[in-house]
Amino acid sequence: MADIQRADDRIRRLTVLALAVVLLGGAVLSVQFEAWLADVRSMPVEVARDSRTRVFSWCVGIGTVAIALAGCHFWWWGKRVQRTQRFPPPGATVLHDTVILSGHAAASRGALLQIFGVVLILCAVAVAIGSWWVLKILGSGHD
Numbered sequence: 330m331a332d333i334q335r336a337d338d339r340i341r342r343l344t345v346l347a348l349a350v351v352l353l354g355g356a357v358l359s360v361q362f363e364a365w366l367a368d369v370r371s372m373p374v375e376v377a378r379d380s381r382t383r384v385f386s387w388c389v390g391i392g393t394v395a396i397a398l399a400g401c402h403f404w405w406w407g408k409r410v411q412r413t414q415r416f417p418p419p420g421a422t423v424l425h426d427t428v429i430l431s432g433h434a435a436a437s438r439g440a441l442l443q444i445f446g447v448v449l450i451l452c453a454v455a456v457a458i459g460s461w462w463v464l465k466i467l468g469s470g471h472d
Contacts, residue, residue, distance in 0.1 A: 332429040333429065334417055334421075334423055334427045334428075334429050336423055336425045337422040337424075340422045340423075340424060344424060365380075365384065368380075378468075385464065386460075389456065389460040392456065393460070396449055397450055400445075400446045400448070400450035400452070400453060401450065402446070403443070403445045403446030405446075406418075406439075407439040407442030407443035407444075407446060408439065410435055411435075411443070414435050415435050416429070416430040416434075416438045
């Protein structure tokens with residue numbers, strides 16, 4: 330019979346709280362975005378272009394950093410799984426009851442996590458490059 334690592338109720342509650350805060354923050358940002366957009370519509374073209382470029386840069390920067398951090402986290406988690414030959418690694422907390430993998434199965438899971446981490450980091454680089462290209466177009470005055 331497979332060993333099971335039991336879920337941590339405290340982590341579950343913290344996760345639900347964090348998701349609620351993120352959703353609330355998203356709602357507030359959505360309202361702020363609508364107000365900003367109304368202001369931009371009344372601005373002269375050059376000022377509006379500068380404003381949207383600045384907002385676009387901030388949004389892309391935050392998104393790119395978030396994707397890269399997620400990629401680094403998955404890479405680190407996969408490395409830890411491969412090093413300990415156990416998934417989830419010793420000392421890790423889980424959100425739901427999780428079957429404990431060891432040996433080759435854990436190493437495979439760790440490698441998969443690392444691959445996913447690399448893919449996310451490459452996506453962050455692609456977003457940064459694509460956004461730079463879009464900003465270059467916006468900055469050149471093409472509408």
